[in-house]
Amino acid sequence: MTKRKILLTAGFVLLIIVAMSVYLLIAPKKTISYERSMLTDNISSFETAAKTCMELYRNNKDDSDVWLFDLDADMNSMVCYNSNGQLRYPLTQEQKQAFTTVKAVFRLDHLGFANLFVNEDFASFGIENGRASFIYSPSARKPNFVNLPEHNDNDRIFVEQITDNWFYACK
Numbered sequence: 001m002t003k004r005k006i007l008l009t010a011g012f013v014l015l016i017i018v019a020m021s022v023y024l025l026i027a028p029k030k031t032i033s034y035e036r037s038m039l040t041d042n043i044s045s046f047e048t049a050a051k052t053c054m055e056l057y058r059n060n061k062d063d064s065d066v067w068l069f070d071l072d073a074d075m076n077s078m079v080c081y082n083s084n085g086q087l088r089y090p091l092t093q094e095q096k097q098a099f100t101t102v103k104a105v106f107r108l109d110h111l112g113f114a115n116l117f118v119n120e121d122f123a124s125f126g127i128e129n130g131r132a133s134f135i136y137s138p139s140a141r142k143p144n145f146v147n148l149p150e151h152n153d154n155d156r157i158f159v160e161q162i163t164d165n166w167f168y169a170c171k
Contacts, residue, residue: 032170048098050123050136057118069116108132132170
């Protein structure tokens with residue numbers, strides 16, 4: 001092979017390597033898949049859970065921007081963590097059934113329901129690793145975060161509207 005052919009071949013290989021590297025750096029990441037029916041088939045339970053927590057947030061607002069809700073082990077009450085510490089709220093039978101259903105069907109990124117973050121505008125049903133969530137928005141405003149509204153991930157997330165007031169978000 002002549003020197004010219006070797007240089008052309010090496011240049012072409014180098015060009016391909018650079019092009020592939022640039023593509024891998026800027027290509028959109030694969031989104032975490034989910035079953036749409038998980039939410040749509042159980043929407044009344046998810047909405048009861050979201051509205052319950054949002055109402056508690058509105059009626060007992062403090063200095064916290066976001067409240068974290070969790071269920072106690074026997075599912076008879078809900079525990080809220082905010083700037084005042086830990087508060088416990090009893091659940092009605094309807095609310096208990098709604099949260100039981102949410103816990104039973106919720107699965108994102110191979111993980112079950114871990115937490116529910118609430119503020120004035122959103123209720124975010126998340127998983128332990130924080131990579132995906134279902135988000136309820138009474139105003140139908142598209143979220144720009146995955147779990148916490150105060151962690152704006154606008155440029156690095158995928159958000160899909162599922163119904164008028166429900167969104168799926170993932171990193």
